[in-house]
Amino acid sequence: MAVRRAALLTTSTVAGLVLLLSLKPHHTTLPVLASSGGTTAVSSPTPDSTSGQPSQSSSSGSKSASTGGGATGTYTGAVEQTPYGPVQVAVTLSHGKLTNVKAVQTPSDASRSQAIADYAVPTLTREALGAQSAHIQAVSGASYTSEGYMQSLQSALDKAGA
Template sequence: MAVRRTAVLTASTVAGIVLLLGLKPHQTALPAIAGSGGSTAVAPPTAGSASSRPSPSSNSRGSKGGKHSSGGGGATGTYAGAVEQTPYGPMQVEAIFSNGRMTDVRALQTPNDSGRSQSIAASSVPTLTREALAAQSAQIQAVSGASYTSEGYVRSLQSALDRAGA
């Protein structure tokens, strides 16, 4: 009886180890913060990261694309975010504000190195836009299967928000 128990235990241990070794680690883990409702959201880029700094040369519309209203209601205008390089191509968005409220986000550039990248961007960008408008920030959930596009979107949007002073 003890021999049989030992054989089953050994076989179970070997099977567990094989399954664990078969798991492939993620290539790039997106930073996450706790969002509302216990969900996980993509964190905005840190101030020290090079890709999050607004750069006039990376902004096709110029950093003066937006205007601040004088009535104290917040930013009004269109603010282009920085061009964020992903492994599949550049990602850039612009945020449109009216009296301090983000009313739209438009993709200026999306990853386009292949038909698959274009398809992923075409399906994920509308979802990311809905999330950003609902959150009124760049602290949104990444789209499953579009990690790089989501990360580039969030970083470019945060850059636009920074330019708008939002």
Template sequence: MRKAAVTTVSTVAGVVLLLSLKPHVNAAPAVAAPSPSAPSSAPSSGAPSPSPSTSRTTSASPTGTYTGATFTTRYGPVQLAVTLAQGKITAVKALQTPSGDGRSQQIASYAVPQLTSETLSAQSARIDAVSGATYTSEGYVQSLQSALDKAGV
């Protein structure tokens, strides 16, 4: 009988502890992605959308550098500049990455090169997030998509 009571109390205590934990992975990011079909309103940083640094070509394949909107993540802002040559992504430069503390800087310095490499391979914003850098990855993809939308790609 004593064994059953100890087991029951232990099980109840374990369930209560598990239910009281707040999962980090399921928390929603601080920004919502702009819909690709609708024109983007002001980015979450409150600043007006930056314009492309070079003008669009008149052909169907844009060439130039396009700056994406700044997206504020839980750990800091993310903003990218994407360089296109005849519609192909040739370079991605991170203009802003989370840098509020040492850990955020470390995660960004690890994740951004991987995200950039994947972007150059995929030639789109349809890339996988880097494990352990979910918020940075989400901000990266959103800013990347914003820049590609400005380019008309």
């Protein structure tokens, strides 16, 4: 009887572990910055994205002129309100390439919110520069700050026409 119970326990544990490992994590999909030739486009990797069809724009308006194509300049994203405070970023682009992301505002009302932002923002910045888009992974433990950061980042890229 004890051997049968042990075998059943082992089998159910292995089955549970296999099911747990087969689950795929949920990822938030945001529009991706893609550069092609003389223009920069915002493309949506999924059909249910809010931006619809990709749009294209070349450098114009307050953007500085460039011969390499793509937007050049610094663009400030919208202020995104989170439960712990506002998040806002500014991006710098050179010929359509994301070269810098600076956090203009981060949650700082409470010391815990400020500590979370101080940890999360450098990680989010590295992710954005590596991905060249707002399609980045959220930082564990900083979900609201991450979401606000990604939304403000996308807003800045939209302003750039990137």
